[in-house]
Amino acid sequence: MPDRILIWGAGAIGGTLGAFLARSGHDVTFVDVVEEHVNALRDPARGVRISGPVDTLRITAPAFMPSELSGTWDQVYLCVKSQHTAAATRALLPHLAAEGYVLSLQNGLCEPLIADIVGTRRVIGAFINFSADWIAPGDILFSNRGAFVLGELDGRISDRLTALHSTIRESFEPAAIVTDSINAYLWGKLGYATFLFAQALGQLGIADCLARPELLPLWCTLGGEVHDVAVAARVGQHGFNGFDPAAFGPAASAADARRSVDAMVAFNRPAAKTHSGIWRDLAIRKRRTEVDFQVLPVVETGAALGIDCPKCRKLVAMIHEIEDGIRPMTDDNLIELMHA
Template identity: 65%
Template sequence: MSDARDERILIWGAGAIGGTVGAFLRRDGMDITFVDVVPDHVAAIRSPGLRISGPVAEFTVSAPAILPAEVQGSWDRIFLCVKAHHTEDACRALAPHLSPDGYVLSLQNGLCERVIAGIVGPARTIGAFVNFGADYIEPGRILLGNRAAVVVGELDGQETPRLRALLGTLRRFEPDAIITDDIHAYLWGKLGYGAMLFAQALGQAGIADAFARPEMESAFRRLGQEAVSVALAEGVTPRGFNGFDPDAFRPGAPPEAARASIAAMERFNRGSAKTHSGIWRDLAVRRRRTEVNMQVVPVIEAGAAHGIPCPGLRKLAAMIHEIEDGRRPMTDDNLLELIP
C-alpha cells in the first residue's frame, strides 16, 4: 500500500467503538469515512460533526459519512465496529469493497474474527481487543469514559509489516496500544471479563458497584472460572488486562486470588466516566438485544463440546434472554440468582 492509502480508512459502524477510534484518527488528519445504519447519526457526523466528550477528550470532527447502501469503491483498510451479532451481515456488505490485498480489522467484542475470516478469508482478517469505555449517547455524540487496553494481532501470530503499520495508526488514538502474537488469548480473556459485565447488566447498579458487592464474589468467581476453564480446554491461555487476572479464575485457584482480581476490576471501573456496561445500555436505554449469543453462548457451546457444563453461564444467558424478551425486570436482586 502507498503512504496515501495508508491514511485512508473505512470505519464500518460509527457507534461507541468505531465512532471513538475514527474521530481520533480524523482529528489527527487521517482520511476517514464512516458507515452507519442510523441515518440521523450519519447526517450528524457530516454536519455539525461527531462530538467526543468526557474526561479523556473534548472535540468535534466533521467527516464523510454514508449509509451501507451508499458505499462505493474499494478500500485497503476497513475497521469493522458493529455489534457482534451483526458481524456476518456487515461483513458480507463490505466484502465487495475490500481490495484484494486489503484487510478487515475487527474492533468488536466476542470471537468475531472467525466469522470475518470465513467471509473475506483469514489472510484478510486482523484481530483486535479493546477495553476502553465509550457510550453512544445520541446521533453525533459519544462519551469516552476512560483509556484502557488496545491490542492487535494477526490471526496466525506473525508480526507483519501491515500489523506494525496498523499499530502506528492505532497509537494515534491510544498511545499505549500494543501488538500480540496471540490475539486469541486476549479475546478469550475478554469473554471471561465480559461474562461479569453481563451479570452487572441484570440490575441497575453500575459496574464498579456490582463488583463491590461482597455477596457476589462467589458468583463472579464461578463465571470467571467457567470461561477460563473452557478457554484452557480450547487450547487458549487467556491474558489479563485492567484488573482482570485470568490466573485468579483457573480451576483450583484460591478464593483470595479471585477476590483480589474482583477488587482490582472495581478500582479500574471506579475511575471511568462510563459507569454502566454497553450491555446494560442495550437493555435499559436502547431497548434492544445484546451480544449474549456472540459472547456468552459460544463459551457455553464450547464448554459442552469439552464436557464442561457451565451452569453459571447458562443461567446468566437465560436471564439476559428473559430481559430481552420483556419477561424479567432489571433489578439488582437478579444478580443474587447467580450465586452458586
C-alpha cells in the first residue's frame, strides 16, 4: 500500500528523496519556503528534475508554501537546514497526526530539538550520506549514493521503523539499514563533518582536499577531538563510507588514519558532486552554514565534560569569519587551522 508522505523542505535532500518516492507510487506532498521552487514543483510542465550519474527523472507533485498547507499526515520527513529545525518543526506540528512521526533527514543533532516540540515518541532519527545539490528552482543534482541509516531514538526495532525501512529500500536506497544506536551514527557524521567544514575553508574539492598529504595531522586532530567527546559522552561513533572513527582515536597510528583518509578519498573521487554543501553555502549561495549545529556542539559537549576541543573551536571561528566576509576562502586556511 502506498505511503502518504509530507516532505518538509524540498531542497537537495527532500527533493531527491521525494521524487524517488513519488516515482514509486507513494502519495508525496512537498512543502518549501522558496516560492519559485514550489511553483516549479507543482507546475505540470516543469516539476522537479533529478539529474546526475545515479538516475534521471522528472516528477510533479502537490507543493505548497507553509502558509498554504492544510491537512494532517502520519509521516513527515523533515529535510531543512539544521538552523531552521525549531521553526520548521513548530510550523509542521499542526499537520502531524496524533499518532504520526517526524523523520529527521538532517545534519547535526536535530532529533532532540524536534522531540522537545512534538514529543520523543513522535520522532525517528536518520543518518544519511548521499550527495545532492539544489541547482535552481525545480533542478536538483543527485551525484552519488551513500549510507542511509534509520533508528528509533530509544533503540527499539519497532513496527513503524521496519515499515519505513521497507519504503526507503524499495523506493530509494536498497542498501539502507536500521540500527539500535542511531546516535552513534549521528556522532560519526559529526566527526566526518569537521573534515567537510575544513574543506570549505579553501577551494579544493573534497577528494583533493583530503588527499593532501601534509594535512594528515589536521584530520587526526579534528577526528580525535570528536572521537574523545563521543566516548566521554558514552555515545560512541559508527563509521561509514570510508570514515573510521577509531582511526582517529588515541590508540590509532598515523597509518590507521591514512587508511581511513584514503578510503574517504576513494569514496568521494568518482562523485559528480566535487565540493561539500558547506562549500556551496559559502562560495555559491552566500549564506550561513550549519557549523553551529554540527561542529559547535562538539565544542560545547566537550566543555561540559571537561574536554577542550581547540581545533574544532578554531574551525567554527574561521567559518564564521568567511560567513561575515572578513576571511577569504583559500587553501592556505587549512594550513593555518592545522598549526593553530
